[in-house]
Amino acid sequence: MPLPQLPSLLRHPRWWALLAIGLCLGYAVVTISLLPAWALTVIAGAWLGTGWLLRWGAPRAPRPAARVWPWSLLPLALWGLYVYLNDSFGIVDLGAIFFHLQAGMSDHGGSDRLVAAVLYSLSMLALLAAFTWLVRTDHRWRLGERLLALVLLASNPLLYGMTQRGAAIVTDDGAWLDRRYVAPVIEQAPSDPPNLLLLYLESIERTYADRERFGDAYADLDALGERGRVFEGVRQLDNTGWTMAGMIASQCGTPLMPAGLLHDRQFSPLDKVVPGVDCLGDLLSEQGYRLSYLGGASTAFAGKGLFYEGHGFDTVLGREELAPRLEDPDYVNNWGLHDDSLYDFTVEEIRRLEAEHDGPWGVVNLTIAGHAPNGYPAQSCIDRQGEFDGVDILYSVECSAWLARDLVERLEAEGLLENTLVVVASDHLTMRVSVWDLLIAGERDNTFMLLGPGIEAGTRTRREASMVDLFPTLLEAMGFTIDEHRAGLGVSLLADTETLVERHGLAGINTRMREENALQQRLWEGLVPDRPQESEEKESSPTDDQVVESPYDATGETPASVQ
Structure with missing residues (x-):
């Protein structure tokens, strides 16, 4: 297959569309995987090379262009949101997103992130426009594009977290932490x-x-x-x-645990x-x-x-x-x-x-x-x-x-x-941050x-502790006597x-937290529906050393996550 001359290449919208998709794909992979920045050009080049070999946007037996809207536009936009959050914060925390939406973000000082958000938005518009052109022009992409939409939705960590939390709401036991x-x-x-x-x-x-x-x-x-x-x-x-x-x-x-996940005023401003x-x-x-x-x-x-x-x-x-x-x-x-x-x-x-x-x-x-x-x-x-x-x-x-x-x-x-x-x-x-790869290379802990x-x-x-243990530690360090050295969930x-x-390991507690409803209701008492009577009765259970709720707790094994 003869290589096209550069001027004709630049005149064809096919190459601009493939370039936009390739650059966005390369940036997403580099951001999420922590590959070096130069890998972006390698990924984009590999995408363009594949597009040239398979004649994406210019099939040998073309069919008439169809003015359709790809099913993948929303899944692509959601992936763009995830990449932006990952690039901004390193770890995408759904709890933080929900809480800040409700508690208020208008007086933050991240003007540099606002600029980044604008650039991300423009890049996403270019990506969506390029992908729409490709689907409308190349019938092969139209045939497989719906499957691609499902793959994009299923693989997005942002939606996985939302689905996991949604499943937790109907779990059999949502009061493990509250007890x-x-x-x-x-x-x-x-x-x-x-x-x-x-x-x-x-x-x-x-x-x-x-x-x-x-x-x-x-x-x-x-x-x-x-x-x-x-x-x-x-x-x-x-x-x-x-x-x-x-x-x-x-x-x-x-x-x-943000209030907005349960009650019917999910994104109304908080007053407490x-x-x-x-x-x-x-x-x-x-x-x-x-x-x-x-x-x-x-x-x-x-x-x-x-x-x-x-x-x-x-x-x-x-x-x-x-x-x-x-x-x-x-x-x-x-x-x-x-x-x-x-x-x-x-x-x-x-x-x-x-x-x-x-x-x-x-x-x-x-x-x-x-x-x-x-x-x-x-x-x-x-x-x-x-x-x-x-x-x-x-x-x-x-x-x-x-x-x-x-x-x-x-x-x-x-x-x-x-x-x-x-x-x-x-x-x-x-x-x-600039030393992110070094920070995540081993175990991390907070200053205290x-x-x-x-x-x-x-x-x-x-x-082996967590930030909840600071509360009772401060009280005892100040000379106060507290019940069995405990306060809240802390020791x-x-x-x-x-x-x-x-006792339960970090992963075990985090798994239970995704299933928890009762502690969330306790935190936001007065802003969320009253806790069920069953939860109120369990609330008066003996302390942790005496509580055995399930075979998982009795054996000390990590609880299974909600399926």
Whole structure:
């Protein structure tokens, strides 16, 4: 078969259509499989070569073109959505999608992702137009295109997750987690309860501590950890892998199961966030604590303000409240305040609490420097570390670690951390970043360390745990006595009691979570239909060590998933 001359090739719509499809196919494969970028051209070239050999768009025995709309247009668009989400976040979390749709996304700072969304949309339009031309022109594609539509639907992980969750709604047992939930109650408080400073470092997981893979990016947190107790092995359960979910898991002892999956107001705006459970703020407020939350991003995004205002916090400060107080109003990033500015306001807030309140205080702080995909390093870090290339996430990790250590040292120098428990934790594992292939090469765990009175310095504890275990651990580290070292689904890592992950494994719990309805209803009590009477009766069952629901639980085997 003679090769066509280049000018005639460029004039034929066939080659433009095949090129558009080939480039989109190559990009999708490279994005999902983590192949190097140059593989895109190889895949696109192989597609064009196959099209030339099989004469796609120009069959030897052509039939009249048919003005039909391919069945595969919607499946292709859904695959495009999945590739966009995978490229943006690394792991597509349906729970996060549902929750953010309902809790609010209008005040997010991801303008760079908006640009990416526009480019993705234009690419998808080109792909759909090219595919429609090919189907209308080449009868062979028309004959097999319906089968292709079914294959695209069946293979899309996004639809697989939705189908799996839909099957869970009709499962025989949707209360496995709920029966293990222990309502948090403080049975006894210390005579002199400590203050609490809880620092969430956006996406700064403990995995970065591996110096063979990531150098000294985590070194300042390692140094901080030597002064306190470091916990290793804090894994990420499903429905705890984004900021609000991580904070709720660590403060309420439960994964964040979105309200929109059950009740008939599925995408109406929330006016409360997990109103059915008591969380850290509720308990501390009852003990006389004055509580403040500070974050650089908007408190309207993802329901952060609703959560803290509804769970015992007196002061909730985000971008809207803090940005007007900046000396330089232009010193902000896409999300809001840089972390050095946020920490300055954090110091001011602690000074205020110390001066105005005789009782204990608690401050929760959420940073932004480590946010995927590239981070938002503060100017003070650039002055210290040199120019930022805009891509290297390890630069941002180093920035976040140094700023956290610097904040603790500043507060100590002012005497503001006397009788104060300092907690440093990641809110969740990071999403897709420049070292993604190195991060997913081995096991990953979250940052969690304690510093302060009664905490033995230089101690490392390795437990198979999850973020829900932080809640009871914080309460016991502060000197509070709780029922059997439990709160929510969590177990204090300062006790010898088995965690859920140690007993059932991460995969086993995640499988059960996909079947769970009762815990979801508990979280959103008042916003979803009342739980069935049967579930209410099971609610009063004995604690985890005494509960045996099925042969799976009796033997310790991983439960079968819903078919």
